[in-house]
Amino acid sequence: MFKPFRTAAVLGAGVMGTQIAAHLANAGLTVHLLDLPAQAGDKNALVEASFKKALKLSPPIFFTAKVAHRVILGNFDDHFDRLATVDWVIEAVVEKLDVKQQLMERLEAVVREDTIVSTNTSGLPIHAIVQGRSESFRQRFLGTHFFNPPRYLRLLELIPTADTDPQVLERLRWFGQLHLGKGVVVAKDTPNFISNRIGTYAILLGLKAWTEMGYTIEEIDTLTGTLVGRPKSATFRTADLVGLDTLLYVIKNLYPAIPHDESRELFRVPPVLEKLVTTGTLGAKSGQGFYKKQSGELLSLNLETLAYEPAKPMALGAIEALSKLPLKERLCALYQDTGRAGTLFRQMTLDLLSYSAHRLPEIADSPVAIDRAMRWGFGWELGPFELWDALGFETVLADMKAADMSVPSRVETMHHNGATSFYWHEHHVYEPGQHYVPMEMPTDEIDLLALKANPTHTLWQNSEAALLDLGDGVVLYEFRSKGNTLSLKVVEGLAEVLDLLETQPFKGLVIGNDSAHFSGGANLAEIGMMAQSGNFDAIADLIVQFQAILQRIRYAPKPIVAAIQGRALGGGCELVMACPHVVAAAETYIGLVELGVGLIPGAGGIMRTVARVSERTASLSSSQIQPFLQSAFETIATAKVSSSAYEAQEMGYLPCDTRILMNGDRRLFAAKAEVLHLDRLGYTPPPEQTAIMVLGRPARAVLEHMAYVFEQGGFASAYDRYLATELAYVMTGGDLTAPALVHEDYLLQLEREHFLPLLSQPKTQERIAHMLKTKKPLRN
Ligand code: NAD
16 A cells, blocks of 8 residues: 655664664665764765774674665765655754754755655654644654664654654554564654653662662562563663663653653652763763673672672562463562562552553553553563553552552543453453453464464364464464474474375465574473483484474475574574475574584484585586585584574575565464465475585585684684584585585485484583573583
């Protein structure tokens, strides 16, 4: 219905401008990035320096190095006329109203009549920025508030003014979701919009607990971090990351802007924050904030002395055990806790929930917008109203009254009308005066949770996997093992499901799930245990079986599509490589990481890598294949993981025809559509690989030399080098004196022969044990 933007301009190449430009380029746009001209010398010097700095950011802002070429640098003096050519202009200059207003005036004289203009301001009133501009310009103007880092943080707040054309808002909502992969929330033009208003309040609650309630920084971060479904950075580390000066600035702006806010006093600048900022303690960017890392130890501020001290033992009672419970049970248990932990958690929760409810309809009309904004912008697992439901609507309400807290009339009315939660059933939310109404849900996503609520959709299951009916003859194989590992049960299940695919009238199969990560690879705990108890025959059988299943997937008579996202590692990567068709979220981090745990890929990963290497070359001559082989060898030998699906294509992990989606939540929907499409065309499985070119001993010598250089350069241990030589042996086809064409089964057998003995090596077992214990690789 809408035209996608093809070209854009970002004004201001600071922290946000460069990263927004990068993300638009990731989405395929050509982007002009302009900044102030340098005072002396080359006028592009400022923008170039900022861009250079941004290229070094980690995690990377571009999907691949090549994408950076879509950004064209310029300055406001010489290149302002370029803005006449673009579809969308995003202003991301310094947070000063007069500067932004003047820029808008200049812009109006240059841009086309249909160009959309938006601002990334996080605190200025959107309507004020276009004061004095024509009606036509104001109709094409709105706030597009990206969160830092824009590539990785899901939330995009869209803030229309009273003048914004609804079609402009809809176009941006559509583009933001589909092309930029954002979670879009439409916010009102109120101070700090939704996410930062509630988020700042939550941080100030933490600060208050520290300054007035006698809790330590570590205690507060424990009670506002992963334990309660929020990011690890919790309260104080988040403040350090945002910057204490930025936080101070936001609070100072908010206080005068919210005269009617019933909790306004909390936004009075805490003296300690002001003091820290005036002494240059700005958080991560100045090397110290509430925390400071010193000689590898994390110290935190003492409130009285403002000196950094090692963490004191926490006095929160026995809350360790809670962390094992599922989130909702954990939250309820903590809420009911009668000790110091429960007291603070209850107090902060009641304050937060009351504050959020009071913001309806001031900052949003529906609780859904606030919940989504907090999940997508601050990484909370549950938004305030979801949290309220989890703790029990009536329990929380009664506790608020018992604590003499002000309860918004909207909530009182809800209660009076007999509502017992904000959300009801699948995707219904309480709306004042209307009771429960259906929520607006995307039509191009498959909601597995809702699908599974109906038991007839589960066609088969064991304890760690299931086959679900996606409708229209398409079925989904879903892993349910911990970390979506390829456990014995998952592998057994795959075999059963392939039988069903062949015998039942299904059109095709999707392999995927709705977790953050596709698969963590083989179940190391199972394999490690079998190896330690010397049960190598069972492992050998398992490898044979797994290889055979992956071959069945590849050559299945009906289409099989992998729908992947997040991490797909080791065996998970090999499974994806076996699938003839792949739909991938742009944010896919895939790789053969087996060397990190003292192994080499053993389920077709090497065979398929070698096959893809020769597919990429113009001819099968050794000289053409060799450089590609070296690069593939280096990738596997160093257990490199892609930083995006596009990079995974460059690395050879994903096929060139992978359908890559900016909005990863659409992957199951797209994979189902892919199955139906392939079925309709008349599906043909790929041909068997009867002639894969392997280069034999001469190439192996080169790869072994590379392994030697890694070791000599200090990049690899002696054992890494040993593993790399094993890898080199298999990648070059074993003991062949010259290049030869081999059948894929030949390489699969080589993989097995060289994989198994590694499991009995003490250093491999140490690596596996270390990975299981610390989740980090050991370089022994
Ligand atoms: P920044 O200070 O990193 O960059 C500001 C840019 O504005 C610089 O490139 C600077 O050269 C340019 N500039 C300075 N004075 C100017 C002038 N007189 N005319 C034109 N350009 C000028 O700031 P930032 O953090 O990138 O923030 C940019 C915008 O994004 C602000 O409106 C801010 O509120 C908003 N924002 C920031 C964040 C964040 O986390 N930093 C998050 C969301 C929104």
